[in-house]
Amino acid sequence: MxxxxxxxxxxxxxxxxxxxxVFSRKNAVAILMGVELMLNAVNINLLAFWxxxxxxxPTGMAFAVIVFAVAAAEVAVGLALFIAVYRRFNSVxxxxxxxxxx
Amino acid sequence: MTAMxxxxxxxxxxxxxxxxxxxxxxxxxxxxxxxxxxLFGVAVFYLLLQASFLAMAQIIVYIGAIAILMMFVIMLxxxxxxxxxxxxxxxxxxxxxxxxxxxxxIVWMVNSTALPASPVADxxxxxxxxxxxxxxxxxxxVIPFEVASVLLLAALIGAVFxxxxxxxx
Numbered sequence: 001m002x003x004x005x006x007x008x009x010x011x012x013x014x015x016x017x018x019x020x021x022v023f024s025r026k027n028a029v030a031i032l033m034g035v036e037l038m039l040n041a042v043n044i045n046l047l048a049f050w051x052x053x054x055x056x057x058p059t060g061m062a063f064a065v066i067v068f069a070v071a072a073a074e075v076a077v078g079l080a081l082f083i084a085v086y087r088r089f090n091s092v093x094x095x096x097x098x099x100x101x102x
Numbered sequence: 103m104t105a106m107x108x109x110x111x112x113x114x115x116x117x118x119x120x121x122x123x124x125x126x127x128x129x130x131x132x133x134x135x136x137x138x139x140x141l142f143g144v145a146v147f148y149l150l151l152q153a154s155f156l157a158m159a160q161i162i163v164y165i166g167a168i169a170i171l172m173m174f175v176i177m178l179x180x181x182x183x184x185x186x187x188x189x190x191x192x193x194x195x196x197x198x199x200x201x202x203x204x205x206x207x208i209v210w211m212v213n214s215t216a217l218p219a220s221p222v223a224d225x226x227x228x229x230x231x232x233x234x235x236x237x238x239x240x241x242x243x244v245i246p247f248e249v250a251s252v253l254l255l256a257a258l259i260g261a262v263f264x265x266x267x268x269x270x271x
Contacts, residue, residue: 001220002110002150008212010114010147014121014140016205021125023197024190029130029176033137036168037121040144043156051151052218055225058236062243064156065233068163069250073257075168079175080261086179087267095191 007048015041028085028092032078039071110150117143128189134173141165152225155233 014037021034043064050060082092089096120139127133141164148157191197226232236242 001104002107003219004217005212006107006110006114007147007151008217009209010118012205012208012212013118014144015208016201017118017121017125019204020194020197020201023200024194025125026189026191027130029172029179030125030133030189033124033133033172036137036164037124037140040141040164044144044147047148047151047153047156051153051225052221055152055221055223055229058229058233058242061153061156061229061233062236062246064153065159065237066243066246066250068156068159069254072163072168073254075171076261077257077264079171080265082175083178083265092179 004048004052007044011041011044011048014038014044026093026095028082028094028097029079031094032075032082035078036071036075039067043067106150109146113143113146113150117147126190130176130189131173134169134176137172138165138169141169152229155230 018034018037018041021037022031025031025034046060046064046067050064054060085097086092091097117140120136120143123136124133124140127136141160145157145160145165148154148160237247238244
């Protein structure tokens with residue numbers, strides 16, 4: 001049987017890679033990809049704890065389903081914003097979108 | 103080492119390598135394709151955890167909808183696709199240090215916590231039916247489920263509104 005630590009450490013690595021992508025990428029769509037990786041890492045954690053702690057109850061799976069719905073909503077709004085920004089600035093590079101930068 | 107552990111390790115290596123390529127490759131289309139590989143690896147983790155419904159939902163929702171939507175947006179904003187220069191900001195070493203610290207902190211915390219070595223019980227055969235009933239049960243998750251539905255509807259209407267082209271303005 002696989003120890004739960006393995007899942008948690010892989011999820012931590014995935015989360016750290018996603019965090020690096022969010023911090024370091026210049027393209028806004030790539031930043032959103034980093035956020036997706038982080039959400040997936042969170043879901044692995046939720047399901048690992050569901051499997052090892054309370055597999056007879058649907059609580060952990062219900063939580064993961066709701067994370068799915070929120071991730072889909074976030075991507076839909078984010079990508080629509082990037083399309084609108086691209087129309088206005090002709091770029092989706094985060095450095096160029098500095099209209100509200102102090 | 104059992105077969106499950108070998109499958110886990112192979113999946114972990116593939117998923118983490120794909121995720122690393124997602125955040126480092128300069129070509130955005132390649133990043134989206136690597137994202138599909140990483141999401142597929144996560145679906146394999148769900149199968150190893152015996153959450154078969156969520157593994158299928160992962161493939162349909164993430165790979166079928168989200169990754170393809172991202173690819174469309176990359177192509178629609180394709181001036182960036184021709185940029186073959188560095189796609190990371192000048193502050194990337196700080197980002198790497200912060201991410202490594204985060205990873206180290208989580209690993210330290212996982213190793214210093216008493217965790218169950220093996221599952222407390224087997225997953226019941228009716229786990230998917232139980233999930234479906236729990237999502238519409240007034241004593242279960244019907245309110246979070248409906249709130250998530252309304253959130254998704256509002257987000258999609260908002261997305262259409264934001265991306266709409268106004269012809270006469």
